[in-house]
Amino acid sequence: MFFTVYVPKDRQLKKIINIGDVAGLRKFLKGKRPVDIAELFIDLSLQEQIFIVKSIPLDVSAAVVQELSYAQQAEIFQVLDDQAVRSLLLKISADDLVDLLAELSVEERERLLRLSSEKQGEMRSLLDFPEDTAGGLMTTEFVTVKATTTAEEAIELVRYWANRVETVAYAYVTSEEDKLIGVVSLRQLVISDPKAQVREFMFAPVIKCFPETHQEIVAQILQKYDFVALPVVDHEDKLLGLVTIDDVIDVIIEEATEDLSRLSGTEPLDEPYLQSTVKKMVQKRVGWLLVLFVTASFTSSILKHFEDMLEAVVVLAFFIPLLIDTGGNTGSQSAALLIRALGVGEASTKDLARIIWREVRVGIAMGSLLGIGSAILAYVLGGNMLVGITVGIALLLVVIMAAVIGAFLPMVAYKLKMDPAVVAGPFITTLVDSLGLLVYFSLALWIMGM
Amino acid sequence: MFFTVYVPKDRQLKKIINIGDVAGLRKFLKGKRPVDIAELFIDLSLQEQIFIVKSIPLDVSAAVVQELSYAQQAEIFQVLDDQAVRSLLLKISADDLVDLLAELSVEERERLLRLSSEKQGEMRSLLDFPEDTAGGLMTTEFVTVKATTTAEEAIELVRYWANRVETVAYAYVTSEEDKLIGVVSLRQLVISDPKAQVREFMFAPVIKCFPETHQEIVAQILQKYDFVALPVVDHEDKLLGLVTIDDVIDVIIEEATEDLSRLSGTEPLDEPYLQSTVKKMVQKRVGWLLVLFVTASFTSSILKHFEDMLEAVVVLAFFIPLLIDTGGNTGSQSAALLIRALGVGEASTKDLARIIWREVRVGIAMGSLLGIGSAILAYVLGGNMLVGITVGIALLLVVIMAAVIGAFLPMVAYKLKMDPAVVAGPFITTLVDSLGLLVYFSLALWIMGM
Numbered sequence: 001m002f003f004t005v006y007v008p009k010d011r012q013l014k015k016i017i018n019i020g021d022v023a024g025l026r027k028f029l030k031g032k033r034p035v036d037i038a039e040l041f042i043d044l045s046l047q048e049q050i051f052i053v054k055s056i057p058l059d060v061s062a063a064v065v066q067e068l069s070y071a072q073q074a075e076i077f078q079v080l081d082d083q084a085v086r087s088l089l090l091k092i093s094a095d096d097l098v099d100l101l102a103e104l105s106v107e108e109r110e111r112l113l114r115l116s117s118e119k120q121g122e123m124r125s126l127l128d129f130p131e132d133t134a135g136g137l138m139t140t141e142f143v144t145v146k147a148t149t150t151a152e153e154a155i156e157l158v159r160y161w162a163n164r165v166e167t168v169a170y171a172y173v174t175s176e177e178d179k180l181i182g183v184v185s186l187r188q189l190v191i192s193d194p195k196a197q198v199r200e201f202m203f204a205p206v207i208k209c210f211p212e213t214h215q216e217i218v219a220q221i222l223q224k225y226d227f228v229a230l231p232v233v234d235h236e237d238k239l240l241g242l243v244t245i246d247d248v249i250d251v252i253i254e255e256a257t258e259d260l261s262r263l264s265g266t267e268p269l270d271e272p273y274l275q276s277t278v279k280k281m282v283q284k285r286v287g288w289l290l291v292l293f294v295t296a297s298f299t300s301s302i303l304k305h306f307e308d309m310l311e312a313v314v315v316l317a318f319f320i321p322l323l324i325d326t327g328g329n330t331g332s333q334s335a336a337l338l339i340r341a342l343g344v345g346e347a348s349t350k351d352l353a354r355i356i357w358r359e360v361r362v363g364i365a366m367g368s369l370l371g372i373g374s375a376i377l378a379y380v381l382g383g384n385m386l387v388g389i390t391v392g393i394a395l396l397l398v399v400i401m402a403a404v405i406g407a408f409l410p411m412v413a414y415k416l417k418m419d420p421a422v423v424a425g426p427f428i429t430t431l432v433d434s435l436g437l438l439v440y441f442s443l444a445l446w447i448m449g450m
Numbered sequence: 451m452f453f454t455v456y457v458p459k460d461r462q463l464k465k466i467i468n469i470g471d472v473a474g475l476r477k478f479l480k481g482k483r484p485v486d487i488a489e490l491f492i493d494l495s496l497q498e499q500i501f502i503v504k505s506i507p508l509d510v511s512a513a514v515v516q517e518l519s520y521a522q523q524a525e526i527f528q529v530l531d532d533q534a535v536r537s538l539l540l541k542i543s544a545d546d547l548v549d550l551l552a553e554l555s556v557e558e559r560e561r562l563l564r565l566s567s568e569k570q571g572e573m574r575s576l577l578d579f580p581e582d583t584a585g586g587l588m589t590t591e592f593v594t595v596k597a598t599t600t601a602e603e604a605i606e607l608v609r610y611w612a613n614r615v616e617t618v619a620y621a622y623v624t625s626e627e628d629k630l631i632g633v634v635s636l637r638q639l640v641i642s643d644p645k646a647q648v649r650e651f652m653f654a655p656v657i658k659c660f661p662e663t664h665q666e667i668v669a670q671i672l673q674k675y676d677f678v679a680l681p682v683v684d685h686e687d688k689l690l691g692l693v694t695i696d697d698v699i700d701v702i703i704e705e706a707t708e709d710l711s712r713l714s715g716t717e718p719l720d721e722p723y724l725q726s727t728v729k730k731m732v733q734k735r736v737g738w739l740l741v742l743f744v745t746a747s748f749t750s751s752i753l754k755h756f757e758d759m760l761e762a763v764v765v766l767a768f769f770i771p772l773l774i775d776t777g778g779n780t781g782s783q784s785a786a787l788l789i790r791a792l793g794v795g796e797a798s799t800k801d802l803a804r805i806i807w808r809e810v811r812v813g814i815a816m817g818s819l820l821g822i823g824s825a826i827l828a829y830v831l832g833g834n835m836l837v838g839i840t841v842g843i844a845l846l847l848v849v850i851m852a853a854v855i856g857a858f859l860p861m862v863a864y865k866l867k868m869d870p871a872v873v874a875g876p877f878i879t880t881l882v883d884s885l886g887l888l889v890y891f892s893l894a895l896w897i898m899g900m
Contacts, residue, residue, distance in 0.1 A: 031654060031655055033657075033675060035674055035675060035676075155640055158637075158640060158641075159640055159641045162637055162640070162641045163641070168637050169619070169637075169678075186636055186637065186640065187608075187612055187618050187619075187636065190605055190608060190609055190612070190618075190636065190640065191608075191609045191612045191613070204481060205481055207483075222699075223696075223699050223700070223703070224485055225483055225485060226485075226696040228619075228678055228695065245678065245695055245699075246673075246676040248699075249672075249673050249695075249698075249699065249702065250673070252699065252702055252703060252706070253673070253702060253706075253794065256702070256703075256706030256709075256710070257790050257794075259706075259710055260706070260709055260710050260713065260786050260789070260790060261783075261786050261787065261790070263710065263713075263714065263786070264713065264779075264782040264783050264785065264786035265779045265782065265783055266783040266786060266787065269787065272791065272796040272797075273787055273788070273790075273791035273796050273797050273805075274791070274796065274797055274801060274804065274805070274808075278808060278811045278812055278815065281787075281808070281812050282812055282815045282816055285780075285783050285812065285816060286815075286816045286819060288779070288783075289776060289779060289780065289783075289816060289820060289849075290819075290820070290823075292775060292776065292779055293772070293776060293820055293823055293824070296771060296772040296775045296776065297772065297827050299771035299772060299775075300768040300769055300771070300772055300827065300828075300831055301831065303767060303768040303770075303771070304765075304768050304831050307764060307765075307768075310764050310767055311761075311764045314757060314760050314761045314764065314767075315754075315757075317753060317760055317764075317767040317770065318750040318753040318754050318757075319750055320753075320767070320770050320771060321746060321749035321750070321753070321770060321774055321883050321887065322743070322746040322747065322749060322750055324771055324774060324775070325742060325746045325749075325774070325778075325879055325880075325883065326739060326742065326743060326746065328775075328778070328879075329714075329715045329738070329739060329742055329879070330735075330739065332714040332715065333711075333714050333715055333716040333735050333738075333739075335714065336710050336711050336713070336714035336716060337711065337716065337719065337723055337731075338723070339710070340707050340710055340711070340723075341722065341723035341724070344703060344707075346722040346723050346724065347722075347723050347724055351724060354724065355723075355724070358724075358728060358731070361728045362728055362731050362732055362735065365728065365732045365736075366732055366735060366736045366739055369736060369740075370736075370739060370740070370743055373740075373743055374743070377747050377750065378750075381747075381750055381751065381754055399739075429775055429778075429779070430775075433771050433775065437771065
């Protein structure tokens, strides 16, 4: 409801654009943030979008373009003439440009690289870092001061840089050899004695990371210390860039989406659910289903192996879904808890033994309860005490096994530097199902003495 | 590796504390952030913790105490005398105090309320808002200026307030009637002409929310606009407080953990995995397993209903796990995609028809592929063409059904203001399993003409 002010009045907007009313357009857009203007673009034709880009001040249009998807940006750049593209590119930060270039056709990439020649050096150095590291996330624009700079002079520097760099919440203090030795917040600068030198009130040592640090670790550090930016340094302690909080929030959401999707056996969609095509959705989802399908055929083979047993006591088949579902659910509980614990840094592979022992105990507790319940159920439905005992013990064992496997597999994946959530979903299900059925029918053979 | 500087040297620390070396302690802790000092507490006895709290400046010790868990805080307050507690409480912000009080025994709560009498009014107003709303998250400390204040004067105000309030990234502009009419960033204040009045460069209208706005919406707004704080106003537009980015990051992580846990059929743990007791873990996990267990007994009843069929064609039992796993997995894929889409605001219940139609098509595409595969598998393992056809068609139908149910249930829950992830996990599995088995055996009856 607090969005009322921003409800897109597209018909009015389209009318303004179609009569070419630049003054009316500026009035219509006044007070709107770039991200709000970018949202209006969804309902506009490419021509209408271009009209807006050309009619508003360059600062604003650059900010709006940066809020669009890379596909939309590419379309707009394709239509604009070289001069207009060049002006826009100069206003877009090197790290955003690098991300955009990665999404373009070779031809368009060459053109944009040519038109942003001033930034090529900077962009090339950014291209060296994988997308999911601090180096891939960082902006290379920041404010530095010397230790002997006064608060007053530092504020002057911030004032000078404020229009050119993304974040002026902090100024970084560097030594004569350009090493990062401290950090001061804009707040600190404002409240300090104007004549005081930065070294007197700067914070040191600085919490920092390296370009190769994984984005998940960067997010953990920023979250722990409640910073709005984290400096990235090379191994000589030279400041390379900053990762800012807004990028980190996107990372946290991206990582959470990845975990949730993969644990549920689908690759995350790269675009909003409703904007994704059916074909793309099938591509993201069918892979894991096929893997699951192939491995699930093991379960069919195992059951075929026990065909005689099944034929003799068909009642045993009644409890296959119960056994499988309970096992699968227990396993995904453990997996979900472990994936989050690993993801937010609450557990590490060093804790393996403790974690397994913990899951064994949890499994025994839950398995006993469910085992007794299912033994009674099996006795009632099957009318056979031995079937009841078989089902009860099988369920106990399956729950313990599932709890352990559900914790163990994500930890192994983590150790092997794979995404724990990828192995968790389908593999745990299959392993738990197959082992569970083996246990169940072996127990049945043994207990019923066949 | 960049944490090396902060590796707790507990033995050294314990030694310093045990000889009562206050100067040594201050030197040891120098350059450490409050959150780092709080981490050291884990390995210390309560007496040792108290020694630190008493030996460091009050500002620092208050900040350290706020980084501890509520249980740890309660322990420390219990041991400290009234005067020491009072000094600490005065330094802790009202919103943190409110959260702490909620975790205490009645007795301790009374004592702390008595010792922080100055803040009672403020705390009482905060207690009115549920924990998961903007009102429950907000801090009531912020900087306001009038529209006619100059940049220079505003900076003076910020300087005055900087030691008392949490966030000075923004100053909020209020009218004579105390209505929120604009916002200026500290950055903007610093770069503006010192004599310029705030109204000349303030940003308006202000993006804001109400105390009852759900935390997930607050997170979406802050993420969309890349703000570091969002103002909370009452329905007369009077500023009540601020939700800051660090709290929102915690919310995002909490919501993601909740989604992941609940989708996997467990309640989220309230504490880190390794610090949770086995008993608590069982409590969080066994509930859903029991629900699942009760509903899974439907599947046993359904199978019992088809006992004659199963006895006649025992081969049909071989493909129960395959059918159930594929259905369950397809359902949780849809659920995971929808829960994220609803959670980050990419889809709403208005899109229900579009979403269902989309899932039907995805289901047909994936189901056809898997159906053909399973028909071949069933023919090979079962040696019977009719079984192959039955399994193939059943799998196609189950996949379509699962895709639709997996999307439908979370949306219904969302509409009913329940957490979509809670219904998703166990209910989808059970519904898909039961309907799947019904479809499978009904098809078998029909195709094999019995």
